[in-house]
Amino acid sequence: MQKNLSNNSTPPQPQAPPKMKATSLGNDSNTRKRFRAIQLKIVFYMALKNITSKKLRSFLTVFGVVIGIGSIFFLLSFGIGIQELVTKQVIGDKSLKALEVSSPNSRILQLNDQVINKIRRYPNVDKVGLQYSFPGSIAINGGEVDAVVYGINQDFQSTTSFTLKKGRLLKKEDTRAVVVNLSTLKSIGIKTADKAINKQVKLTIPLNKVQSNKSEISDNFTIVGVIESGAGSEVFTTDSLFTSAGVLNYQQVKVIAKDTKNISTIRKQIESNGFQTTSLVDTLDEINKIFKFFNVILVSFGSVGMIVAVLGMFNTLTISLLERTKEIGLMMALGGRRSDMRKLFIFEALLLSFLGSIIGIAFAIAGGTAVNIFLNSGARGRGVTSNFTVFAYPAWAIFGMLGFTLIVGLLVVYFPARRAETINPIDALRRE
Amino acid sequence: MSSLGGAQNIVSLKNVDQSFVVGEETIDVLHDINFELQANTFNIIYGPSGSGKSTLLNILSGLQHPTKGTVVFGGSKLYELSPNDLAAFRANQIGIVYQQNYWVKSLTALENVSLPMYFLGYSKSSAAKIAQNALEQVGMGSYGKKEPGMLSGGEQQRIAMARAIVNNPLFIIADEPTGSLDSKNGDMIMNLLQECQTVLKRTIILVTHNMEYLPLADKLLHIQDGHVTEQQDESINKTATELLDQMKERIDRLSKAKVHGVQKNAKKLVQ
Known part of the structure; x- marks a missing residue:
């Protein structure tokens, strides 16, 4: 039996470990209680x-x-x-905040200013776009073609995406200005959009089937802009043309909500008045x-x-x-x-x-x-x-x-x- | 060499019984064990295989809940602690060396030595510093980056010694640490254990069936058939002599059996 004491002075063998020193290692008595999780x-x-x-x-x-x-x-x-x-x-750049309002029967339920003012007062309604639309005709240089004539207000224009090719869109104060689409130009024989700007055209719009002061609008207008839209002939002018002619009912009303999440509430309110509404949200839901x-x-x-x-x-x-x-x-x-x-x-x-x-x-x-x-x-x-x-x-x-x-x-x-x-x-x- | 006089008891076992239920059979391993261990002493648990040594060691190291009786450690009953506190006890107070070497194979020697410190919540770098110090204490300072499983038995056992002292435990429990080593490496480990007692002032509990180490003990717990007898000083030497006598008798008996052709085997046994 051999017992190497710590005061043994023999040098350590190559294999043998050195003498231990009386140092404290991991935890001394002061910290002995120390224990945290790993x-x-x-x-x-x-x-x-x-x-x-x-x-x-x-x-x-x-x-x-x-x-x-x-x-x-x-x-x-x-x-x-x-x-x-x-x-x-499907959606393109159309707004999901928009709600299109129409009447199921325009003779009984009318989309007139009274209704529009009511809709404007609903909470979270941002804009109300108004649109008249009538079949009519456009004439220049003796030629005449059938076209759909739209009378729109600024809210309608600003919430609809028009691709402007030349000129400008309608302004609120315009009275005898029109914006036409490319296919209208083609039908009336104007080859390029450049040549159309500032040209005088004659619009004829019969109003005998609706309530109004006149039986027909027939006047000269100046082309201020050309847009790219639709396959048929379309002519856009300001809504004031029809309002001043005493037309009471709008064909289409576009309600713009402040946010997409307001759509369903506004929709319910409008529908409770008996109107029909369609929204892109419906389409989106289907998709x-x-x-x-x-x-x-x-x-x-x-x-x-x-x-x-x-x-x-x-x-x-x-x-x-x-x-x-x-x-x-x-x-x-x-x-x-x-x-x-x-x-x-x-x-x-x-x-x-x-x-x-x-x-x-x-x-x-x-x-x-x-x-x-x-x-x-x-x-x-x-x-x-x-x-x-x-x-x-x-x-x-x-x-x-x-x-x-x-x-x-x-x-x-x-x-x-x-x-x-x-x-x-x-x-x-x-x-x- | 005894430092027992007036030393404080740091652990005491009272009426400890341990039995295991295997199938429908109940096997009694330990009966009515009573002893106390004092701080800064060298204690040996000696007994033949199957006598219950390892079970007793597991009870002492907080791994085996005894069937009956109490184990009091530092004034509190060990097996009334919560599992997490028991884990804390092992991480704080105990260093273990096994006969076989167990390692977390994906970690280096230094990281393996660091394990008890990790479980105490030390950061990797501060644990590494302490672990390096422990490796140097056992003369293995340059082995930190090695894979422990690739080293020789003696080197592995020394790294295991570093792991046992890294947390500065009160107890160092060594379960046949020399069992797989040749006598030279075995003696080196025994030296380290002795130094842990004399230099680091730790309490050593050594389990062995090698009688040549018995004289190292301050206290001998001789375990046989689940019963423990405590011996100290002179009586340890007496037991050692008795065991030596028994061995001589055995050699005599076997050499007389030469005619049956078993002598060669007998000599091998003695060697």
């Missing part, structure tokens, strides 16, 4: 080390998640992209309904890959648990809490799933963008000027996807983590 940074580090120590397995697991999340996100961004494309085509269904189908196709990925993750975590039974037992014997062991597995699962989903989303975006570029260049070859996107990735979809992976990760890790925290350190360390 820092999450360290749990994260340990989870990361374990994942990177098994490179191939972790790579394959993450790859599975990449395929699963990538295919879901690719299909989802296709659904969203198509939906946006269709919506854009959204169809695409909700379409997207569900797309995502469920993608989910097949995700199910396989989830099984792969579950498999990896379970094997990781079985392999590390001893390590978990050891960590518990060294003072780890049960909750620390649970945290370790949760972090590992979240790391795997997040890594997979970020790469998967990146791949899906890259793939979608490539298809967009390809389709656009093909379309440009065929003369389409405006860019369009078939794949769209709004931020909500990306964050939603990450949130989805978070939930999937937590569900997958539930059982392995529960088993990790119920490991008995004695059994774990005894097991061979």
Whole structure:
């Protein structure tokens, strides 16, 4: 028996450790009661080390998640992209705040100034656009063609998207000014929009079928602007022309709400007076309904890959648990809490799933963008000027996807983590 | 060499019973264990395999809830603590060395030594500083970055010693730490354990079935068939001599069996 005391002065052997010094190490008696939970940074580090120590397995697991999340996100961004494309085509730059009001029977229920003033007083009504429309004719240089003549107020003009080709739109004080569309010009024999400006035309509008002072408007007007709209001949002038002729009823009234969310309330109020209303919101709702269904189908196709990925993750975590039974037992014997062991597995699962989903989303975006570029260049070859996107990735979809992976990760890790925290350190360390 | 006179008791077991239910059978492992351990002493639990040594050690290290009886540590009853407080007890007060080496394989030696500090809520860098100091105490200062599983048995056991002292525990519990080592490395570990007592003023609890280490003990807990007898000073040497005598008898008995062709095996046993 040999007993090396600390005051032994023999120099240490090459293999032998140096003499211990009576220094305090981790915690001296003052801080002996100190005990906090393990820092999450360290749990994260340990989870990361374990994942990177098994490179191939972790790579394959993450790859599975990449395929699963990538295919879901690719299909989802296709659904969203198509939906946006269709919506854009249908809605265009028309306002969703607009509500078109008409009368189901104009002889009984009249859209006159009395009604308009009532509507103006409803809360959250921003503007009321007024429109008269009558069949008439436009004549120049002896030629004469039939056209629809619209009398509109400023609110109507400002809330309707007119594509101006030449000249200007109508002003409030205009009395003998008209704006015509390109097809009107074509029918009356004016070749270019340039030549039309300041030309005198004669409008004839019979009013014998409506309540009015005159039986016909027939007068000379000056073309102030040319717009690009519609296939038939359309002539726009100010509403004052018809008001001064004593026409009482508007053909169409456009109510603009302060916000889209006010539409339904205003709508109910107007409809309670017996008028009919149509809104683009209706169309939009229909589109959204169809695409909700379409997207569900797309995502469920993608989910097949995700199910396989989830099984792969579950498999990896379970094997990781079985392999590390001893390590978990050891960590518990060294003072780890049960909750620390649970945290370790949760972090590992979240790391795997997040890594997979970020790469998967990146791949899906890259793939979608490539298809967009390809389709656009093909379309440009065929003369389409405006860019369009078939794949769209709004931020909500990306964050939603990450949130989805978070939930999937937590569900997958539930059982392995529960088993990790119920490991008995004695059994774990005894097991061979 | 004894420092027992008037020393304070830091742990005491009273009427501790331990039995395990396996299927329909109840196996009694420990019967009515009563003893006390004093601060800054070297204690050896000695007994043949299957005698209940490891179970007793698990009870002392806060891992095995005894069937009956109380374990009082520093004035409070250990097994009345909440699971988290029990974990805190292990992280704070106990350093463990096993016969086999257990590591968290994805971590370096330094990080493995840091584990008890991590569980005490230390940051990675401050734990690393303390762990490096502990590695230097056992002469393994340059091994911090290595993978512990790749080192030799003796080196691994020394790193395990560093892990056992890193949290400056009151107790160092060593469960047959020399069991897998050759005598040279085994003696080195025993030296380290002794220094933990003499220099760091820790209390050592060593489990062994190697009788040659018995004279190191201030107190011997001789365990047989689940019963513990306490011995101190002279009687330890007496027990050691008795055990040596028993061994001589065994050698004699086996050498007489030479005619049956078992002598070679017997010699191997002794070696």
